[in-house]
Amino acid sequence: MDAAKALAELMELSSQITAAVALDGEGSVLAVSSEDPAAAASLTASTLELVAAAEDLGADGGEVTRVEVELDEGAFFVVREGDRIVAATTGPKPTSGLVVYDLRTCVQAIEPAAPKRKRAPRKPKGEAAE
Amino acid sequence: MRKLVRLALLVLLAVWAWRKLFGPSGSDERAGISYADGSAVVLEPGTPGFERLASITRAALRT
Numbered sequence: 001m002d003a004a005k006a007l008a009e010l011m012e013l014s015s016q017i018t019a020a021v022a023l024d025g026e027g028s029v030l031a032v033s034s035e036d037p038a039a040a041a042s043l044t045a046s047t048l049e050l051v052a053a054a055e056d057l058g059a060d061g062g063e064v065t066r067v068e069v070e071l072d073e074g075a076f077f078v079v080r081e082g083d084r085i086v087a088a089t090t091g092p093k094p095t096s097g098l099v100v101y102d103l104r105t106c107v108q109a110i111e112p113a114a115p116k117r118k119r120a121p122r123k124p125k126g127e128a129a130e
Numbered sequence: 131m132r133k134l135v136r137l138a139l140l141v142l143l144a145v146w147a148w149r150k151l152f153g154p155s156g157s158d159e160r161a162g163i164s165y166a167d168g169s170a171v172v173l174e175p176g177t178p179g180f181e182r183l184a185s186i187t188r189a190a191l192r193t
Contacts, residue, residue: 019193034193039193042189042190042192042193043190043193046186046187046189046190046193047190049186050183050186050187050190053182053183053186054163054183057163057171057173057179057182057183058163058165058169058171059169062165062166062167062169063165063166064163064164064165064166065164065165065166066162066163066164067161067162067163067164067183068160068161068162068163069160069161069183069184069186069187070158070159070160070161071159071184071187071188071191072157072158072159073188073191074187074191075187076186076187076190076191087190089190089191089193093158
């Protein structure tokens with residue numbers, strides 16, 4: 001599914017989410033919920049900063065798959081799957097399990113940059129059997 | 131009069147006990163990170179890691 005469509009579905013599905021952004025593995029924006037470019041840029045920067053900080057906090061800088069930060073004034077969630085990242089902010093006291101589920105559904109719906117399955121080149125018949 | 135004071139004290143004690151047992155238990159702030167290798171970290175408020183993530187979150191919430 002197209003990233004913009006997946007994000008639009010996410011915003012429609014989850015009433016708790018106030019803003020969301022979808023990024024590729026290099027940090028380029030695939031889709032963003034806000035129409036304000038400054039707000040979109042700020043959310044993107046915060047998402048990348050949160051992922052970098054979470055990687056620093058890991059034992060050996062392992063790849064982050066999920067970050068949840070819940071504060072009294074609201075929450076910030078990031079879900080990463082392969083080379084796709086979806087991040088969202090919510091109001092106070094969100095149902096975090098539900099938000100993470102919605103984000104995971106969204107990130108899985110976004111088509112990856114490269115095709116999922118590539119056909120391996122055919123081996124000559126003689127090499128196939130080992 | 132003495133009965134009234136005793137009743138007031140009992141009411142105060144009951145209110146205190148109710149709030150202690152069933153009242154809100156302070157802030158619910160928390161942060162958690164999951165990694166691709168299956169490990170996870172929970173950060174408690176007051177720790178440097180939590181404060182770092184919280185400041186980024188506050189910036190994101192302002193947008």
